[in-house]
Amino acid sequence: MIETRGLTKKYDGFQALSGLDMTVPSGSIYGLIGINGSGKTTVLRHLAGVLRQDAGEIRFDGEDVWENAAVKQHIGLVPDDLFFPNGYNLAGMKKIFAGSYAAWDDRRFHEMTQAFRLSETARLRNFSKGMKKQAMFCLVMSTMPKYLLLDEPIDGLDPIVRKLVWKYIVDDVADREMSVLVSSHNLREMEGICDHIGILSAGSMKMEREMDSLRGDLHKVQIAFGAGVPENPFAGLNVLHHEKRGSVELLLISAPRDEIESRLRVHDPLIFDILPLSLEEIFIYELGGDDDEISSLIF
Numbered sequence: 001m002i003e004t005r006g007l008t009k010k011y012d013g014f015q016a017l018s019g020l021d022m023t024v025p026s027g028s029i030y031g032l033i034g035i036n037g038s039g040k041t042t043v044l045r046h047l048a049g050v051l052r053q054d055a056g057e058i059r060f061d062g063e064d065v066w067e068n069a070a071v072k073q074h075i076g077l078v079p080d081d082l083f084f085p086n087g088y089n090l091a092g093m094k095k096i097f098a099g100s101y102a103a104w105d106d107r108r109f110h111e112m113t114q115a116f117r118l119s120e121t122a123r124l125r126n127f128s129k130g131m132k133k134q135a136m137f138c139l140v141m142s143t144m145p146k147y148l149l150l151d152e153p154i155d156g157l158d159p160i161v162r163k164l165v166w167k168y169i170v171d172d173v174a175d176r177e178m179s180v181l182v183s184s185h186n187l188r189e190m191e192g193i194c195d196h197i198g199i200l201s202a203g204s205m206k207m208e209r210e211m212d213s214l215r216g217d218l219h220k221v222q223i224a225f226g227a228g229v230p231e232n233p234f235a236g237l238n239v240l241h242h243e244k245r246g247s248v249e250l251l252l253i254s255a256p257r258d259e260i261e262s263r264l265r266v267h268d269p270l271i272f273d274i275l276p277l278s279l280e281e282i283f284i285y286e287l288g289g290d291d292d293e294i295s296s297l298i299f
């Protein structure tokens with residue numbers, strides 16, 4: 001598990017992180033979502049032990065990361081701004097990584113460079129931005145990290161490569177319980193891959209949720225009754241929002257689907273649909289209204 005408690009950082013008087021609490025459970029894929037400048041890279045740099053916080057705690061399975069080489073052995077960081085030493089190719093970088101990480105897996109490295117179709121002998125300087133990202137991903141994944149930190153990892157990658165990146169991540173989470181923290185400025189990109197989501201806003205956590213719990217309990221119901229309907233057919237249901245459009249009623253209900261079905265079917269409605277809630281609707285509801293910041297994370 002990766003945890004931050006009260007994480008606080010000021011850069012030259014600018015408050016970049018303000019008491020951030022975040023929990024990435026073991027074996028989960030956690031999406032840290034925030035607009036440009038919300039503090040995502042700053043969080044990742046602290047987690048990787050590159051920056052030291054002014055206040056607060058960072059723990060990897062209970063261990064402090066700062067100047068802790070034993071913990072850092074198990075952390076893999078794919079930063080957004082990549083730097084490779086001048087004149088290096090992947091074969092050269094491999095030697096550095098293999099010499100630094102005890103769990104380095106040579107077989108996996110070659111298998112990955114082939115899967116991503118990356119030359120191990122061409123100069124990294126001549127790689128495109130997307131290729132550099134893939135190269136770093138291959139290097140980091142071959143250290144067999146227990147904790148994987150990815151800063152905007154799929155930004156600028158084509159759909160086929162994105163799929164491959166996610167495949168490696170999902171396989172490692174399933175096979176060896178790797179914990180993954182992935183930052184993005186786009187919520188939709190994280191849909192279907194993350195099991196936990198944290199929304200970062202101006203350096204603090206605006207909302208942190210497990211995706212299953214969000215999807216499981218919120219339903220949009222469209223219903224119309226004929227004659228003889230009881231005065232309050234929704235009594236006993238947790239109705240979060242209710243509006244009427246002519247004879248059709250639209251409701252947002254927090255309850256298991258079966259319960260909604262069984263409570264409303266008995267009234268023999270003329271129209272009755274339980275509609276899937278989009279991610280947008282869930283987040284807009286959860287965050288208490290449609291605002292520009294949330295919209296920009298979704299679209």
Ligand SMILES: Nc1ncnc2c1ncn2[C@@H]1O[C@H](COP(=O)(O)OP(=O)(O)OP(=O)(O)O)[C@@H](O)[C@H]1O
Pocket residue numbers: 011012014016034035036037038039040041042043080185
């Ligand atoms: N070294 C620095 N000195 C001063 N301010 C900084 C420094 N690094 C970051 N900041 C400021 O801290 C805030 C958070 O930056 P950070 O890079 O963590 O955001 P981000 O969410 O990763 O943004 P983006 O999506 O654009 O990459 C920004 O306002 C940025 O200007």
